[in-house]
């Protein structure tokens with residue numbers, strides 16, 4: 001247990017918790033007054049070559065093209081060739097009839113999936129707001145993004161990824177308001193797990209019932225059939241009633257098949273491709289999609305596809321016999337009364353109520369949300385990724401031309417300044433805690449250990465990435481030198497810099513298991529040169545299976561402890577205590 005004089009001792013108490021919660025809410029209110037710009041649709045820009053054009057311009061072009069396509073479909077349907085094609089491959093139900101109506105498993109999984117996806121999309125947009133730029137290269141060089149939700153990166157000053165965040169309306173993001181990626185991730189991942197679970201339940205039923213034949217195309221005739229339906233719908237004819245949603249036509253079947261067997265798996269696989277633990281262990285995995293940023297872009301586009309599908313789906317449900325269709329999907333009866341409509345309205349009202357509650361809860365009971373997420377998402381992540389040490393090495397040519405700096409505060413204490421002005425000659429890295437041999441090491445002594453170099457991909461929680469070469473002391477050697485006590489499970493890293501505007505040092509913790517990995521480094525060089533001040537001079541961490549926020553910069557001291565619970569508010573780090581992040585993040 002820490003002694004009284006220990007400046008890092010635990011200060012967990014209900015009063016402290018209330019204070020942290022209040023600070024969190026206050027910062028949100030302050031930030032909304034103008035530190036971060038709000039997302040505005042007028043500021044969403046797509047890059048065409050070297051120019052950025054407003055997304056409105058593109059949507060205008062798309063609407064124009066849409067009108068042309070509708071006109072062409074109408075002309076074609078009226079032509080003799082067109083009508084021949086349409087009679088030959090009529091847009092009629094192709095799936096076998098279901099005498100007993102829509103089965104219960106379809107109705108329930110459909111409803112729950114809708115609910116889960118609303119949360120996943122909204123919290124996903126909130127994650128995006130933390131780095132509102134999408135790239136095709138893994139480097140994330142400003143000006144090279146293909147889509148951005150705010151203006152260009154200022155060139156005349158240091159611009160951190162934290163400053164680049166935007167504010168979302170709570171109508172769009174969950175929780176909305178000030179950027180808060182920790183909270184957004186708790187919602188996103190918890191509901192991801194539910195989404196996968198319901199998907200598994202659905203698949204089990206699907207593959208053990210004849211429903212499978214309604215969904216999986218088995219005949220090539222589905223292609224001309226779907227084309228015929230596309231022409232029918234595009235020429236604005238909507239077969240009403242008879243077909244409805246009880247028997248699928250070719251286009252319907254193909255679309256549902258694609259949503260379930262293409263979009264959903266793609267969402268999961270591209271989500272995983274953003275994981276430092278996976279990427280830095282298995283180079284082939286992010287390569288399936290190109291790289292982490294392509295995976296991230298696809299992840300976003302899959303979300304767009306889900307939203308577009310939802311809009312089209314609802315439009316067709318309404319246009320082809322609203323009441324009857326809603327009876328099919330809610331009650332499994334094909335009647336024409338308003339029962340299904342009543343249920344549907346109630347479900348929408350419930351989903352809205354849940355979202356309103358979730359936004360409020362996010363700002364008032366953030367610790368509860370974090371705890372639940374740590375116990376579920378956190379444990380699962382550990383299970384899935386804990387055992388593999390990162391080992392991927394990039395080539396020199398892969399090094400990023402631009403590496404985003406990221407922090408809330410640079411070190412500005414008199415202590416650090418005095419050390420910096422003397423080129424860190426007087427710097428002593430203090431390594432203490434539950435160790436047999438506490439040490440204080442000068443930079444010279446640290447360098448004398450022998451340097452390890454590695455070229456790795458940095459994964460920031462906010463979304464950007466970058467490749468750099470790091471040189472420094474393998475942490476395993478330091479462990480060997482200080483000989484930790486057997487009860488040590490975590491190691492604390494304290495920075496010279498403040499963690500936020502409110503003061504209080506930046507710090508974070510790592511499991512001793514992660515620190516023994518061959519790629520865990522105390523780095524003092526970056527890209528073959530002395531570590532720049534911006535990136536953490538004199539010392540910063542590299543723990544390549546974890547996200548960037550755990551790589552403490554400007555390290556002043558290291559402490560071996562039994563558990564991070566014994567330090568400060570007990571959640572594992574500054575971001576964990578103040579921003580309610582998860583304590584370990586392998587994705």
Ligand SMILES: Nc1nc2c(c(=O)[nH]1)N[C@H]1C(S)=C(S)[C@@H](COP(=O)(O)O)O[C@H]1N2
Pocket residue numbers: 403404405406407408409459460461495496497498499506534535536548549550551552553554
């Ligand atoms: N002391 C300190 N270390 C820090 C941070 C910080 O705010 N303060 N930010 C972290 C985050 S969120 C990231 S992504 C990396 C960024 O490292 P870089 O600035 O070298 O790119 O530093 C991490 N280390």
Ligand SMILES: [Mo]
Pocket residue numbers: 406459460461462548549
């Ligand atoms: Mo980060």
